[in-house]
Amino acid sequence: MIRCPRCNSTEIYPVAGGYGGYHYRCKKCGYSGALVVEYDDDAAPEEERELQKEYREEVREYDRRRRPFLWAVIILIIIAVVFFLLYR
Template identity: 50%
Template sequence: MFYCPVCKSQEIFPVVGGYVGQIYLCKDCGYRGSFVLEIDSADAFRELEKDDKEHK
């Protein structure tokens, strides 16, 4: 599962690939870049959200 590093949305999709590498676009916040969060389980995502809230 891929997540946007800015808004943590799953609405992130590859728009460019090939020689330049993968570029992703978030449909929720408009983030465009090569860095995305890849999380294998829903439990890990909940833990990430919990940590994010604690650091704000």
């Protein structure tokens, strides 16, 4: 039984495969990649659920930290375009 490493869903399917291995996509969360989690039975161990919960929290924290930087870059690009158009 294969599961999505991001959301632990079983709704994951191979998109492409070949010499390099398979590339999977999750229907539930949209994950796309070669890494999947494989279990011998249908029930995921509690440890894995906890690890995935920690991973999701780390991703959210990373997104929160990255957001102000992204806005600063967008504002700088807008300012550069305005100066370029005014002082050409």
